[in-house]
Amino acid sequence: MTLKIGTARAAPGRLTYGQYPLLDHPVGGSDAMPVILAQGDPRGPVFWVVSGIHGPEHAGLQVIHRLLTRDLARQLNGTLVALPALNPAGLRTMQRQAYYHDGDPNRLWPDGRPARQPEPDDDPPSALEQAYGRVFEDMRGAAAVVDLHNAWTNSVSFVFRDRVFYRNDGPPAKRKRARAAAQKVDAQLATMCAAYGHPIVQELPVKKYLARQLHRSTTAAVTNLLSIPALTMELGTGHMPDPAIVRAAVAGLRNLLRWAGMLPGEPEPITGIKRPDPGYACRRCSTPRVSLACVIHHLCEPGELVSAGQPVAEVRDVWGRSIGENVLKSEYDGWVMARSHGILYYPGAAVYGLAIRDDLPTVQPYPKDYFKS
Ligand SMILES: [Zn+2]
Secondary structure, eight states: OOOEEEEEOTTTTEOOOEEEEEETTTTEEEEEHHHHEEEEEEEEEEEEEEEEETOOOHHHHHHHHHOOHHHHHOOOOEEEESSOOOOOHHHTTOSSSOTSSOOOGGGGGGOSSOOOOOOSOOOOOOOOHHHHHHHHHHHHSSSSEEEOOOOOOOOOEEEEEEEEEEEEOHHHHHHHHHHHHHHHHHHHHHHHHHHHHHHHOOOHHHHHHTTTTTGGGGHHHHHHOOOOEEEEEOOOOSOOOHHHHHHHHHHHHHHHHHHHHHHHHHOOOOOOOOOOOSSSSSEEHHHHHHHOSSEEEEEOOOEEEEOTEEEEEEEEOOTTOOOEEEEEEEESSSEEEEEEEESSTTTEEEEEEEEEEEOSSSSSEEOTTTTOO
């Protein structure tokens, strides 16, 4: 049976193109998500790569353009599905959000909770949320899903690995099956991360992860609700992609196609990017935080390993005089994902995105009240 995504129809040995309808504009015209299919042997697995859900994050488009070539289509065992512009309005305006949906578009994917009765005063799901719901359904049965993003200006290229949840209610046999399925997909995430070859950062602790609606990101929804391993790739600066990171991401994705049994040959080396390795698993943390309004002089570079107690930033007033703590020290061992944007800080702002030691479980039951709220 021919694979069809939106208006694109796959054809063996070829690249094919189409669109995924999104919405009509009140002034005429419409928005659609572009679709590219690269198919080799149609009997092989289906692998998805999506990007552009956050408007200022442009590296994913270049990665997809460079990954999906005619040569790749001829070599593939299976089909690569690419949606380079999940949020066309955001990309056009270089805004994180689409102007026709108020909220982070990467918090709109299904959460597995039972559908609620519509409330007259609540807005119904936006066109964007409905479109992502249709894409989600089309992803069923895929071997893997990758969502391409950019983190902060000059940040290191890295992977966000989601935490995996399972339902711990119902009869014991059902609970056991749910836990085994979660452990299986978590183990696949680990081997995917290794195959991609870029630094790995695990997501926030569970309470914060859920509070920030991260379980409704593309990759969390796919991993948890479809049991398909999915990773978020953060590709450095968004508004001006770093060609070295784009190249390393294309090589990493080709290695992921090999991991999925879709591409022949040995893994390609990942070169040209920083690959900090502290020797232990890490999660993201915004730290340290300033105690007063100040100008910061960062003392560490993205990719640098840091240890607890190490001076990481000078704290000054606008005239250049040392104030407050004078020097901020790291509270943790870890490595610098990025300096936060700008150097002017209000009290409580964090100076770095740091990857810190993470001993928390990567697989756990959903919180008890998750399906009730
Ligand atoms: Zn993003």
